[in-house]
Amino acid sequence: MATDPRYRQIAEDLREQIESGELAHGTQLPTELELRERYDASRNTVRDAIKLLIARGMVETRPGQGTFVVEQIIPYVIMVKPETGSGLGEGANYASEIEAGSRKPKESVPRVEVKLATGVIASELQLQDDSEVVSRHQQRYIDGTPYSLQTSFYPMSLVEQGAVRILQAAEIPEGVVTYVREVLGKKQVSWRDKITVRTPDANEANFFRVPDDGRIAVFETFRTSFDESGEPLRLTVTVYPTDRNQFVVNVGEVPPKQQAPDGQASDRKQPE
Amino acid sequence: MATDPRYRQIAEDLREQIESGELAHGTQLPTELELRERYDASRNTVRDAIKLLIARGMVETRPGQGTFVVEQIIPYVIMVKPETGSGLGEGANYASEIEAGSRKPKESVPRVEVKLATGVIASELQLQDDSEVVSRHQQRYIDGTPYSLQTSFYPMSLVEQGAVRILQAAEIPEGVVTYVREVLGKKQVSWRDKITVRTPDANEANFFRVPDDGRIAVFETFRTSFDESGEPLRLTVTVYPTDRNQFVVNVGEVPPKQQAPDGQASDRKQPE
DNA sequence: GGGTATTTGTCCGTATGTATT
DNA sequence: AAATACATACGGACAAATACC
Numbered sequence: 324m325a326t327d328p329r330y331r332q333i334a335e336d337l338r339e340q341i342e343s344g345e346l347a348h349g350t351q352l353p354t355e356l357e358l359r360e361r362y363d364a365s366r367n368t369v370r371d372a373i374k375l376l377i378a379r380g381m382v383e384t385r386p387g388q389g390t391f392v393v394e395q396i397i398p399y400v401i402m403v404k405p406e407t408g409s410g411l412g413e414g415a416n417y418a419s420e421i422e423a424g425s426r427k428p429k430e431s432v433p434r435v436e437v438k439l440a441t442g443v444i445a446s447e448l449q450l451q452d453d454s455e456v457v458s459r460h461q462q463r464y465i466d467g468t469p470y471s472l473q474t475s476f477y478p479m480s481l482v483e484q485g486a487v488r489i490l491q492a493a494e495i496p497e498g499v500v501t502y503v504r505e506v507l508g509k510k511q512v513s514w515r516d517k518i519t520v521r522t523p524d525a526n527e528a529n530f531f532r533v534p535d536d537g538r539i540a541v542f543e544t545f546r547t548s549f550d551e552s553g554e555p556l557r558l559t560v561t562v563y564p565t566d567r568n569q570f571v572v573n574v575g576e577v578p579p580k581q582q583a584p585d586g587q588a589s590d591r592k593q594p595e
Numbered sequence: 596m597a598t599d600p601r602y603r604q605i606a607e608d609l610r611e612q613i614e615s616g617e618l619a620h621g622t623q624l625p626t627e628l629e630l631r632e633r634y635d636a637s638r639n640t641v642r643d644a645i646k647l648l649i650a651r652g653m654v655e656t657r658p659g660q661g662t663f664v665v666e667q668i669i670p671y672v673i674m675v676k677p678e679t680g681s682g683l684g685e686g687a688n689y690a691s692e693i694e695a696g697s698r699k700p701k702e703s704v705p706r707v708e709v710k711l712a713t714g715v716i717a718s719e720l721q722l723q724d725d726s727e728v729v730s731r732h733q734q735r736y737i738d739g740t741p742y743s744l745q746t747s748f749y750p751m752s753l754v755e756q757g758a759v760r761i762l763q764a765a766e767i768p769e770g771v772v773t774y775v776r777e778v779l780g781k782k783q784v785s786w787r788d789k790i791t792v793r794t795p796d797a798n799e800a801n802f803f804r805v806p807d808d809g810r811i812a813v814f815e816t817f818r819t820s821f822d823e824s825g826e827p828l829r830l831t832v833t834v835y836p837t838d839r840n841q842f843v844v845n846v847g848e849v850p851p852k853q854q855a856p857d858g859q860a861s862d863r864k865q866p867e
Numbered sequence: 868g869g870g871t872a873t874t875t876g877t878c879c880g881t882a883t884g885t886a887t888t
Numbered sequence: 889a890a891a892t893a894c895a896t897a898c899g900g901a902c903a904a905a906t907a908c909c
Binding site: 600601602636637638639640643657658659660 | 877885888
């Protein structure tokens, strides 16, 4: 068997030190020059090893300071399906999807635009390509840290039928879904969530304060909501960083979970 | 404003060519030497630009051949919640979670082990640390390509109560859940799914045939199933590559989706 | 604020190895 | 076997960010 390249050997050695706890979370690694001497390799080779650990999300570099083992992140929990009993079709205030606790959600004033539906938007809302839709975009924070970017798309027909407040660039306190139900009698009775993962674009990387080199992916969720007649009411596209979020779906009456800080990932199994 | 480093400028230029369709999916980029001349930069700088595009999942390199724009992948759709009407608690045969069509699922013979529960496993199954659990591990394929790695953990108490076939290293055609219901009368009435994303370990990267540098993440899902008394029956941990899978959750009566190949991601919105 | 030392980031040139055709 | 193209590794120079005095 071929021996691993030098930079992989070095990365492997550092990885073991990190996983064994020898290098604790948040502590600084030896500098590149020290590692260069320790492993008797060139600085560039050491840097290649570090790049590998960065790609695996184990360390981060801070120019002028050094290289550090990343801190553990306690993930936010996103409930896809509300607890049974809380009833469907609320979901206007996203605070309900956040685990209770000391966490304080905050959201920006929506930016409202009228656009032409294309691609996924048209297809999910079952509209012709280039139909008009209203787009409402918000940035959301928890405890001051960027949490998600969300854009909801509504068919323009809702506005034409009288739900004009959808066009207002202001929060709709009772929620758009409640508003549409009150004005038009259209009730959201079901939805489909699609959860995908991709690399963030430059804007998203900037907002979430993650590196813009694609090494931290984002969840992109598509929620298409339907009324009783099966007609799509809206499409909500939400983007979350994968490094601090997880989704939970409850099916049936699930017993409440006693809070455990949820240690590390499971020990994994090898395919023979 | 500071100008971007050369390698980012080059990456940006190539990115635009790819996204504009000038460089179609599957086509070869100019070689490093050609790019070196075109951009009047060193080969190492060109390589840094390509590394950025690799991290973003836009291109791949093949030694001896060249650098290519990655092909579009048509994702598999994983249904988290079965269509209403299909009843809960089947889910033994995972084929049901795959979209119908020409796709042929296949799974390996389970590897069965008795282990001590630790961390998440103990906590999800509400067992003491170091209690015994039965682990059943399988590799699953669709159309011959690696699809997921799955390990289910069962409390040893199920075996002690008489469900001895859980220990057999062979498929249980009717499904373990059905078997447990028939033998012990314990019925799976609910479950909780947790969906997270992380980088694959070496074994997973090898099985899924993705690069082992962490640039393609995996979904790791935890499904904890409960019986009528709220007692955990099993924990199933499944790992899927994020580059070819997506999750769909239906809540309420969702109208069937007319099949559209689901073009590109939504056009994204900028945080002011 | 300024100056200096430390540390990582960028960019270059070169040589050699390995995979593929 | 030869040619091509990417992978690894080295060494060097300077820039940029940070911390400290």
